[in-house]
Amino acid sequence: MHLLQVSHLQKKYGSHEVVQNINFHINRGECVALLGPNGAGKTTIIKMILNINKLTGGQILLNGKRHDQMCQFIGYLPQHPTFDPWMTGKELLTFMGGLSNIDKEVLEQRINELLDLVGLGGVKNQLIGTYSGGMKQRLGIAQALIHQPKLLIMDEPVSALDPLGRRDILELLKVIKQTSTILFSTHILHDAEELCDKILIINQGQLLVNGSINQIIEETQQPIFIIQAPRIGEWTHELVNEDIVESIELTGNAAKVRVKNIERGRNWLLRNITRLQLPVQKLELVQESLEEIFIRMVKSS
Amino acid sequence: MNHFTVLLKREWLDARRSYKILWLPVVFMFLGVLQPLSSFYLPKILKMAGGLPEGMAISLPELTADEVLAGTLTDQFDQMGLIVIVIAAMGIIASDKNNGMLAFILTRNTTLVEYLLSKLLGHAVMILGSVFLGFLTAVFYTFHLYQTVSVARVVAGLGVYLIWSLFMLTFVIVMGTLLARSSVIVLLSILVLILLKIVTLLGGGFQVLNPAHLTNQAVSIITSGNMLPYFFITVAVTLSLIVLCLLFATSYLSRKELPSM
Amino acid sequence: MHYGYHIGIDEFADWLPLLLPILILHLILLSVALWDLVRRDQSADYKWMWGAIIILINIIGPILYFIFGRKERTYASTSGKSSSKKVRKS
Numbered sequence: 001m002h003l004l005q006v007s008h009l010q011k012k013y014g015s016h017e018v019v020q021n022i023n024f025h026i027n028r029g030e031c032v033a034l035l036g037p038n039g040a041g042k043t044t045i046i047k048m049i050l051n052i053n054k055l056t057g058g059q060i061l062l063n064g065k066r067h068d069q070m071c072q073f074i075g076y077l078p079q080h081p082t083f084d085p086w087m088t089g090k091e092l093l094t095f096m097g098g099l100s101n102i103d104k105e106v107l108e109q110r111i112n113e114l115l116d117l118v119g120l121g122g123v124k125n126q127l128i129g130t131y132s133g134g135m136k137q138r139l140g141i142a143q144a145l146i147h148q149p150k151l152l153i154m155d156e157p158v159s160a161l162d163p164l165g166r167r168d169i170l171e172l173l174k175v176i177k178q179t180s181t182i183l184f185s186t187h188i189l190h191d192a193e194e195l196c197d198k199i200l201i202i203n204q205g206q207l208l209v210n211g212s213i214n215q216i217i218e219e220t221q222q223p224i225f226i227i228q229a230p231r232i233g234e235w236t237h238e239l240v241n242e243d244i245v246e247s248i249e250l251t252g253n254a255a256k257v258r259v260k261n262i263e264r265g266r267n268w269l270l271r272n273i274t275r276l277q278l279p280v281q282k283l284e285l286v287q288e289s290l291e292e293i294f295i296r297m298v299k300s301s
Numbered sequence: 302m303n304h305f306t307v308l309l310k311r312e313w314l315d316a317r318r319s320y321k322i323l324w325l326p327v328v329f330m331f332l333g334v335l336q337p338l339s340s341f342y343l344p345k346i347l348k349m350a351g352g353l354p355e356g357m358a359i360s361l362p363e364l365t366a367d368e369v370l371a372g373t374l375t376d377q378f379d380q381m382g383l384i385v386i387v388i389a390a391m392g393i394i395a396s397d398k399n400n401g402m403l404a405f406i407l408t409r410n411t412t413l414v415e416y417l418l419s420k421l422l423g424h425a426v427m428i429l430g431s432v433f434l435g436f437l438t439a440v441f442y443t444f445h446l447y448q449t450v451s452v453a454r455v456v457a458g459l460g461v462y463l464i465w466s467l468f469m470l471t472f473v474i475v476m477g478t479l480l481a482r483s484s485v486i487v488l489l490s491i492l493v494l495i496l497l498k499i500v501t502l503l504g505g506g507f508q509v510l511n512p513a514h515l516t517n518q519a520v521s522i523i524t525s526g527n528m529l530p531y532f533f534i535t536v537a538v539t540l541s542l543i544v545l546c547l548l549f550a551t552s553y554l555s556r557k558e559l560p561s562m
Numbered sequence: 563m564h565y566g567y568h569i570g571i572d573e574f575a576d577w578l579p580l581l582l583p584i585l586i587l588h589l590i591l592l593s594v595a596l597w598d599l600v601r602r603d604q605s606a607d608y609k610w611m612w613g614a615i616i617i618l619i620n621i622i623g624p625i626l627y628f629i630f631g632r633k634e635r636t637y638a639s640t641s642g643k644s645s646s647k648k649v650r651k652s
Contacts, residue, residue, distance in 0.1 A: 052404055052408070072409075076405075078404065081401065082400040095307060098306075099410075143405070
């Protein structure tokens with residue numbers, strides 16, 4: 001049984017479909033990134049799993065049970081966690097822990113452990129109103145972990161932070177990852193690549209890719225030929241309309257030619273270079289990076 | 302420990318940190334002092350100041366103790382007091398809604414009913430307690446400056462007034478669930494509540510259905526010991542309006558998707 | 563200009579028990595408001611302004627401060643540094 005099973009998930013606002021027929025699952029111990037540009041529907045999906053937004057279609061199962069009965073199961077860090085500024089960090093955790101029905105003695109100990117884990121031990125008795133953005137993010141993580149959830153869900157956990165804060169939180173997440181199952185959304189591929197085993201790429205409410213990073217690269221990677229020649233632009237328009245060509249991208253003297261099949265593509269390209277007598281300075285075959293795959297998928301969908 | 306106690310503890314902490322627990326009672330105590338003191342000393346001060354200029358003789362009616370107490374309710378509590386209640390309650394729901402605490406609370410299996418009741422109870426204790434203390438102060442000053450009034454009448458009148466106060470609080474809470482900006486909440490709440498007050502001046506049978514009419518009932522009980530006709534209908538209407546307001550707030554919040562956070 | 567009234571010591575003694583509670587309430591509000599203002603992490607300008615309001619406007623001043631003046635300084639920084647020098651002791 002999967003820890004989280006999402007099937008045929010759909011969200012409609014009026015006639016506008018924000019999320020369309022999404023299926024995926026998460027196993028215990030996995031770290032999964034929900035990747036997509038802003039406005040792709042990531043937050044909506046997360047809120048539906050959390051039962052903050054109601055689904056208009058499909059089903060979400062947590063540990064085999066309907067998700068709306070499984071609040072205790074999930075720890076949640078929203079995109080911009082802001083808490084009551086008049087509480088201290090420790091009081092907030094006591095409050096959230098109390099709502100999760102944790103025994104007082106256990107809670108006390110757990111709060112101290114968590115505050116040390118996220119590095120807020122020294123400021124636990126200061127008002128949250130005096131915390132910086134990064135500190136609030138850390139407190140948000142501690143808050144999400146207080147009831148020892150089976151699944152930790154985070155919405156853009158590092159997007160709002162400066163590079164230093166972002167590094168800190170990523171390192172912290174690496175530690176947490178070892179003991180928890182994590183689902184987090186981000187629009188930054190690099191974060192996903194660094195932390196995750198599995199990636200879900202979402203755009204305009206549709207799931208484009210679902211799989212481990214290696215798998216995605218293997219399955220969807222397209223070879224790219226880079227041809228460098230003077231006035232290459234004059235030649236490329238002759239090539240564009242061929243069947244084998246996926247796309248041609250021009251940058252200065254170089255053209256990036258994506259082909260559908262590496263063997264046929266190579267033969268075809270070499271034939272054309274001789275036919276057109278292209279004064280080639282450089283010819284190179286490269287593999288798409290994950291980022292290029294991401295951008296291509298988002299653009300083409 | 303169940304959710305409700307945890308939520309109430311948070312209200313208590315909020316009351317302390319925001320000093321509401323201090324300034325709310327103090328404001329109402331000031332308001333309570335104001336009416337007896339000014340009614341008693343204003344004529345004396347005017348006399349000491351050499352009387353009014355000629356031709357401007359205003360006859361200041363000799364007030365009785367029960368009239369002074371009734372005046373505390375109509376002139377102080379229903380004016381400044383009303384505004385203070387609205388300001389004290391303006392952010393109750395709106396701030397939780399806006400800063401995302403409400404979503405946090407709801408992800409912990411807390412029901413909206415528990416949440417709203419904790420808010421209502423926490424503030425009801427504080428606001429009704431303040432009204433009570435304020436009126437108690439007024440009673441002490443009145444007894445000292447004028448004469449004693451039947452305690453039973455005072456208690457009964459105050460009790461009726463507290464129902465109206467509870468209605469004001471509930472109304473502001475509902476405005477807080479519907480609206481986001483506290484300035485709008487304050488303005489609209491004050492507008493509607495004062496409108497209800499003004500409508501009572503028109504008289505007419507439909508006052509029976511107006512919660513603000515409870516102040517008139519309280520005044521009548523304090524000054525004459527008798528309630529106006531249809532007393533129980535007005536009380537029943539007010540109490541059901543309170544319940545309806547809460548039900549409406551619950552269903553509105555449960556249907557509404559919380560703002561992105 | 564002579565308004566022709568003065569308050570004798572006897573009359574003052576009459577008034578005192580009535581005015582004393584008001585005075586005490588006022589002093590409590592005033593001192594708590596000032597105490598909170600002094601501990602707040604805010605600029606000197608901010609403190610002077612509210613300090614003047616609290617002291618100069620009787621009764622209403624401290625209450626205005628409690629409702630509108632208790633704002634924390636907001637940080638532009640979003641750094642994740644766990645040690646902060648600016649936070650106040652409490």
